[in-house]
Amino acid sequence: MKKVNIGGVPEHFNLAWYLTLKNGEYKEKGINLRWHDYYGGTGAMCKGLRSGDIDIAVILTEGIIKDIIDGNPSRIVQTFVQSPLIWGIHVAASSNFKTIDDIKGTRAAISRYGSGSHLMAYINAKNQDWDLDKDLNFEVIKNLDGAVKGLTEGDADYFMWEKFTTKPLVDDGTFRKIGNCPSPWPCFVIAVRNEFIENNVDDLTTILDIINQTTSEFKSIPSIDKTIANRYEQQLEDVQEWLSLTEWSQELIDKKTINNVQNQLFNLDIIPKKVDYKDLIHKV
Structure with missing residues (x-):
């Protein structure tokens, strides 16, 4: 069974990953997907991708774009949450x-x-x-x-x-x-180490297919608002507001959005240069 390490923040945005793991959906396909909570957020996950501690990260769009430009050997393979943070x-x-x-x-x-x-x-x-x-x-x-x-x-x-x-x-x-x-752009993307993409494209496709099936149906899961409120110790009305504002995505982030992020980061002197769209993304 192929072991794959994935990281993300321990927040309600990532409950879909927990549900698919709990249901054993990856193991059914011969993948031992291991979730790692990153309490330190995007900076810690960028470090994890660079070191090889994780193969995949569910990570803030602006943070991973900056770090890929700074030399992180990874690519964005998909938008995960389309709405702003x-x-x-x-x-x-x-x-x-x-x-x-x-x-x-x-x-x-x-x-x-x-x-x-x-x-x-x-x-x-x-x-x-x-x-x-x-x-x-x-x-x-x-x-x-x-x-x-x-x-x-x-x-x-x-x-x-x-x-x-x-x-x-x-x-x-x-x-x-x-x-x-x-945030003036979609908030979370899925980023993957280049080495993993090159050697495990079939496993990556399977993982994305499974999570995308769940996120596309996420809001219609019975009592999902109560599940989130209980698991993350939040008020039910706050969870309901959050669900009304949040949209997941199953598509690759587009060139226009990438350019918008780069333009704003460059104008703020956060990145030293802008790079081609193809240097930031990988189409699975």
């Missing part, structure tokens, strides 16, 4: 900051450089017409637990993370949300 902008509940204007020039908590929390801080700064050199400062906190500690203890001032994941921390009075910043 809604990033909540959070401060400690006891913070004096009340608005997005108040955090200008303060310290953004980021999981690591090159992560979504890092890159989206630039997008937010651009949206607010801030000076990218003077008004952005970063404090590395590794993960969500690190953000709780960092903001609560005053080591950082604000933190951007997917708003539904952090909603329980807002509800319990740990964080206060002062705004939202949607």
Whole structure:
């Protein structure tokens, strides 16, 4: 049986992977797919792809595009979630900051450089017409637990993370949300190491076929909202709102979207150059 390692954030977006694994759908096809939770997010997964710890990553679009341009030997094989990610902008509940204007020039908590929390801080700064050199400062906190500690203890001032994941921390009075910043592109893609693509294309096709069947029917799974609420300890009404806003994809990310991401990252000096569409994607 072929062993395949896949990584993703332990969030509701990836429940479809859990369901297909629980049902043994990959093993039926001779594939031992092993899921690895990456609490450190996109930056940690980029490192995992580079080292070969994982073969596949369900990863933020902007993060993997940046890292492929920076030399990650992987390619995007598909969009996973078509809708934008809604990033909540959070401060400690006891913070004096009340608005997005108040955090200008303060310290953004980021999981690591090159992560979504890092890159989206630039997008937010651009949206607010801030000076990218003077008004952005970063404090590395590794993960969500690190953000709780960092903001609560005053080591950082604000933190951007997917708003539904952090909603329980807002509800319990740990964080206060002062705004939202949607990603200006589809949020998650599936990226695969080049070596794996070259040697295991049939297995990769099988894996994509299985997950795509589940995501195409995901919203019609009986009581899926209650399942998500229970598994991820979220309020049912929040899960229902999230489901209404979220659309999965079973298609390869298109050239126009790739160019949009590259243009914005290049204009923000996050990437040193723009590359051809074919250098970022692989059509399975």
